[in-house]
Structure formats: structure tokens, C-alpha cells
Amino acid sequence: MDHHFKVLHKDTETAARAAVLTTNRGLVHTPVFMPVATQGTVKAVTERDLVEIGTECMLSNTYHLYLRPGLPTFEKFGGLNNFMKHQGPILTDSGGFQVYSLSRLRKITDSGVHFASHIDGSPHFFTPEKVIDYQASIGSSIWTCLDVCVKNPASRADALDALKKTKKWAERAKIHFDEKTRHIPRAERPQLFGIIQGSIYTDLRAEAAKHMAELGVDGFAVGGLSVGESKAQMMESLGAVMDNLPKDKPVYFMGLGTPEDIWNSVELGVDMFDCVLPTRNARNGQALTSAGKLYIKNAPFKNDESPLDAECDCICCRNYSKAYLSHLFKAGEILASQLISIHNLRFLINQTKIMRLAIAGGTFKQAKKSFMDAYL
Ligand SMILES: [Zn+2]
Structure with missing residues (x-):
């Protein structure tokens, strides 16, 4: 066996x-x-x-x-x-x-x-x-x-x-x-x-x-x-x-x-x-967040002090604001690609961790619904 x-x-x-x-x-x-x-x-x-x-x-x-x-x-x-x-x-x-x-x-x-x-x-x-x-x-x-x-x-x-x-x-x-x-x-x-x-x-x-x-x-x-x-x-x-x-x-x-x-x-x-999409899209300024996809180059982030995703614990979300990321992206700075890539990967790895915990706890369907309701 x-x-x-x-x-x-x-x-x-x-x-x-x-x-x-x-x-x-x-x-x-x-x-x-x-x-x-x-x-x-x-x-x-x-x-x-x-x-x-x-x-x-x-x-x-x-x-x-x-x-x-x-x-x-x-x-x-x-x-x-x-x-x-x-x-x-x-x-x-x-x-x-x-x-x-x-x-x-x-x-x-x-x-x-x-x-x-x-x-x-x-x-x-x-x-x-x-x-x-x-x-x-x-x-x-x-x-x-x-x-x-x-x-x-x-x-x-x-x-x-x-x-x-x-x-x-x-x-x-x-x-x-x-x-x-x-x-x-x-x-x-x-x-x-x-x-x-x-x-x-x-x-x-x-x-x-x-x-x-x-x-x-x-x-x-x-x-x-x-x-x-x-x-x-x-x-x-x-x-x-x-x-x-x-x-x-x-x-x-x-x-x-x-x-x-x-x-x-x-x-x-x-x-x-x-x-490859989480990193490829990150290089195009697209972030995955628990509230859905977010395009960092969009104008509303110019003065936004909040992180990409308040629920995320990655180095990007712990340290930087949407305003800073938006500035980096518009200025063509490679740090924007780096930080958003790290965030997008962490987001998906975190999702699979949430799934594992939900399966162990017998709440998978409920957890999936919570995710979909907030994300889509
Ligand atoms: Zn993050």
C-alpha cells in the first residue's frame, strides 16, 4: 500500500x-x-x-x-x-x-x-x-x-x-x-x-x-x-x-x-x-483581493492610505498603501510588479489555507459562499 x-x-x-x-x-x-x-x-x-x-x-x-x-x-x-x-x-x-x-x-x-x-x-x-x-x-x-x-x-x-x-x-x-x-x-x-x-x-x-x-x-x-x-x-x-x-x-x-x-x-x-496569471496580471497592475479584483492604476487610489487587502498579511499589505502602489505603477517602477506579485500569490495561498481549514471544520460550502459573495 x-x-x-x-x-x-x-x-x-x-x-x-x-x-x-x-x-x-x-x-x-x-x-x-x-x-x-x-x-x-x-x-x-x-x-x-x-x-x-x-x-x-x-x-x-x-x-x-x-x-x-x-x-x-x-x-x-x-x-x-x-x-x-x-x-x-x-x-x-x-x-x-x-x-x-x-x-x-x-x-x-x-x-x-x-x-x-x-x-x-x-x-x-x-x-x-x-x-x-x-x-x-x-x-x-x-x-x-x-x-x-x-x-x-x-x-x-x-x-x-x-x-x-x-x-x-x-x-x-x-x-x-x-x-x-x-x-x-x-x-x-x-x-x-x-x-x-x-x-x-x-x-x-x-x-x-x-x-x-x-x-x-x-x-x-x-x-x-x-x-x-x-x-x-x-x-x-x-x-x-x-x-x-x-x-x-x-x-x-x-x-x-x-x-x-x-x-x-x-x-x-x-x-x-x-x-501564471497571478504574477502576469500583477505586472499589469491587477491585484486579487477578498473584495474582488482591483486595478491599481485607477484614479481613485491617488490618496488612498489603505492596503490592497486589509485581510492580507503579505509584505505589501503590511507596509504599503494603495496610493503608493498606484504611484509606483504609474511611474513604471519595477517594485510595483514585485509587491503586487507577492500579494497575489499570498492571496491564492491564503485561499487554499482557508479551504483546508473549512474542510477540516466541516464548513466548506459556507466558506465558499462567503468567499464568492464578497469576491464576485
Ligand atoms: Zn497582500
Whole structure:
């Protein structure tokens, strides 16, 4: 019996749960929001700030790190954690989505995907096995299987074809992962998450989930959602996945980062989240607050002495007024991006903490309603 994921509390009215995921770099309490360090850094946020805001797990990206700085750097430095001086667990995305969305001259065959680097046009070939090897060099704690992404909307035929390849590739990745990690003592072994595709077709989503459950991976990543489909389609597809997954392993919704979407997904039993939007929007002057979104460049803040969010305990809200942030933003000062990024990440990490406490206390639905009433 595998105990890397332990459910501590289950909500009685919904599928929400509070759990602890044990990784080779420490514990992750779920539901969890993971800041994104695509290039080996969370944009405009220092390691000290990441620790202070309570980061338990971080996300990075195999495609980007493989192209730049390149794997020899990680071999020389003993992995990404040592390179970027980060202690906690890092989950790496396989690169399937980036090959699909960023690279040129993409050609998918049964064996893998040929693509040209978005940086210099150089040719590369990813296979499920190579992507496992790359994640070994990066040294992340949670690895993902190479998957095939489709555009949205996708025809059923395209979604089915991508799903067939994703399933085959996941099987190959799992075999290679097992061979590669068999010798590693249990406490030090990384984990492998399988990526579930199927576009907005609920029967394909269900099939993908069942297949991944049978494969015996350590956790499940739901990919290809929150990519432009309607909210109703997104939740229906997620529901089809959740109905077909075992309840004793973690589920990660890839790239989902609005607070209301996180609350709704946790209600269905999802445990892990990441998104670039909290930091990207911060750089555009948008802050998340318990009273809703706030655009710091708006004129009414010129003389406002209050913090972004009176309920927040981050370095930005403890020290600075909306008037000061508004001034920094208008003057094009990078400190505005830094402070609002830290705040937005802390806001989401705090939300997941509120969810955990509510699940433990049997008040999840009530807490969700309180949040939605104030936020939306
Ligand atoms: Zn704050």
C-alpha cells in the first residue's frame, strides 16, 4: 500500500478534501496553490519572499529548462533546486503544452514530437523516454508524462487521435520511469503524474482517467482545460475525469488560477493548482483581493492610505498603501510588479489555507459562499 498521499479530512457535503502529499523534498498540504517558475524563477519574486508567503510546492517547465539554460547546467549544479537555491519540491510540466503552443515546425509521430526551438529555431525531438531523462537531470520531485495537446475547439477525431498517443506515451513514460527510479530509496524517489487529455468530450475524458488510473502513476494531472472553452464545458469535463479517478491519489488541475475556479474545482475533489496569471496580471497592475479584483492604476487610489487587502498579511499589505502602489505603477517602477506579485500569490495561498481549514471544520460550502459573495 502506497501512503505518499494521505487524506486527512473529507467534506461531508462535497468531494472537497484536505490531504498531505509526501515528496522527496518535504510535505505539501492540499489543496495547494503552486507559484510558477517557468524559467527557474517566479517572475519578480525572490526565494525569501516565496518562503515567507508559504510556498509549499512550485512549478517549472521541462521544455523551457531543456532549451535554456540546457540540461548540462543542471547536471553541473546538481539539479534545479540547487541552481535556483530553492529547498521545497518542484513539479515539472512535461513540455507537451509548450511544444504545442510555442514551438514552430511541430511534427508528431508515434515515437515522439519533432519541433523547432522558439528561441533560435534549432531542431529537437522529444520522446516520452527522453522527457523522463530530462526531468531526472532537472531533479524535480514530481515528474509528468509527455502528452499531446490539441487546439480548442478540437474536433472529436483530433481529440481522439491525441488521446490515443497520450495514452501510449504515458505507458512508455511509466516503464522508463520505473526502470530509472527503481534503485532510488523510497523516501528519495521522485513521483510520476500522468496527464489526462480528451478536450471537452466527456466520454474521452472518462476513458483517459480510467486508463491513467490503471497505469498506476503516483498522481493525475488534468491538462487541456481552461484553454478557452466555456466554464460549463470545463466543469463538465473535469467532472467526467473526477468520477473515474481513485480517491487515494492527488489530482492536479494544470494552469487553473482564478480564485473562483479553484474553489469550484476543490469542491469536486481537485488538490493542486498552478497558474501564471497571478504574477502576469500583477505586472499589469491587477491585484486579487477578498473584495474582488482591483486595478491599481485607477484614479481613485491617488490618496488612498489603505492596503490592497486589509485581510492580507503579505509584505505589501503590511507596509504599503494603495496610493503608493498606484504611484509606483504609474511611474513604471519595477517594485510595483514585485509587491503586487507577492500579494497575489499570498492571496491564492491564503485561499487554499482557508479551504483546508473549512474542510477540516466541516464548513466548506459556507466558506465558499462567503468567499464568492464578497469576491464576485
Ligand atoms: Zn497582500
